[in-house]
Amino acid sequence: AQKITQTQPGMFVQEKEAVTLDCTYDTSDQSYGLFWYKQPSSGEMIFLIYQGSYDEQNATEGRYSLNFQKARKSANLVISASQLGDSAMYFCAMREGRAGANSKLTFGKGITLSVRP
Amino acid sequence: DGGITQSPKYLFRKEGQNVTLSCEQNLNHDAMYWYRQDPGQGLRLIYYSQIVNDFQKGDIAEGYSVSREKKESFPLTVTSAQKNPTAFYLCASSTRGQGWFETQYFGPGTRLLVL
Numbered sequence: 001a002q003k004i005t006q007t008q009p010g011m012f013v014q015e016k017e018a019v020t021l022d023c024t025y026d027t028s029d030q031s032y033g034l035f036w037y038k039q040p041s042s043g044e045m046i047f048l049i050y051q052g053s054y055d056e057q058n059a060t061e062g063r064y065s066l067n068f069q070k071a072r073k074s075a076n077l078v079i080s081a082s083q084l085g086d087s088a089m090y091f092c093a094m095r096e097g098r099a100g101a102n103s104k105l106t107f108g109k110g111i112t113l114s115v116r117p
Numbered sequence: 118d119g120g121i122t123q124s125p126k127y128l129f130r131k132e133g134q135n136v137t138l139s140c141e142q143n144l145n146h147d148a149m150y151w152y153r154q155d156p157g158q159g160l161r162l163i164y165y166s167q168i169v170n171d172f173q174k175g176d177i178a179e180g181y182s183v184s185r186e187k188k189e190s191f192p193l194t195v196t197s198a199q200k201n202p203t204a205f206y207l208c209a210s211s212t213r214g215q216g217w218f219e220t221q222y223f224g225p226g227t228r229l230l231v232l
Contacts, residue, residue: 004159033219035220035221037223042225043205043207043225043226043228044223044224044225044226045160045207045209045223046223047220047221047222047223050220091159091160093160095219103148103150103165103167103211103219103221104162104165104175105150105160105162105221107152107159107160107161108159109157109158109159110157110158110159
């Protein structure tokens with residue numbers, strides 16, 4: 001079974017609107033971390049937001065928030081007030097186990113987001 | 118400026134040739150990683166190193182080799198044994214865990230093409 005699943009086809013959103021990018025994960029560990037990265041056409045991976053499995057509140061970073069539903073094993077990224085520069089590929093990733101003890105990340109296949117003016 | 122540099126940006130390999138991709142970081146990070154990305158796909162881990170003079174195989178290590186002689190450098194060699202090397206290669210680094218949080222930061226990548 002895939003550890004990280006991103007199944008949405010290419011997503012489109014109107015500028016200034018909000019959009020949700022879905023991510024489900026599979027792990028038997030109690031301790032894990034979830035990450036979202038943005039990859040523009042230039043190729044560099046840009047870290048957006050992190051959620052730890054024991055964090056009680058959903059993570060937020062500026063216009064990015066993570067809708068963490070532990071029982072459903074989902075970690076959806078919400079981008080508010082979309083901008084043209086948000087057009088990119090978005091990847092969900094997971095680290096299983098405690099940070100430091102295991103630093104490996106497993107990535108999903110990504111979702112393409114296009115922001116329309 | 119602190120960051121991760123990768124060179125070259127584009128690399129061409131002839132059949133049967135070994136090529137080496139450079140990755141340097143000045144973030145004082147302990148851990149470094151190499152990933153491969155194929156078109157329309159996510160990243161797959163090739164090798165990683167959590168400390169100087171030590172490294173571990175990732176999910177797709179066959180046909181690749183690495184060294185970690187200095188904390189700031191983690192070069193990747195794509196050997197002739199790698200039959201399908203055309204891909205985008207990304208290097209990353211991270212701090213050793215502080216509490217529960219350890220983020221990997223990436224370089225700009227190297228695109229490898231086979232002639």
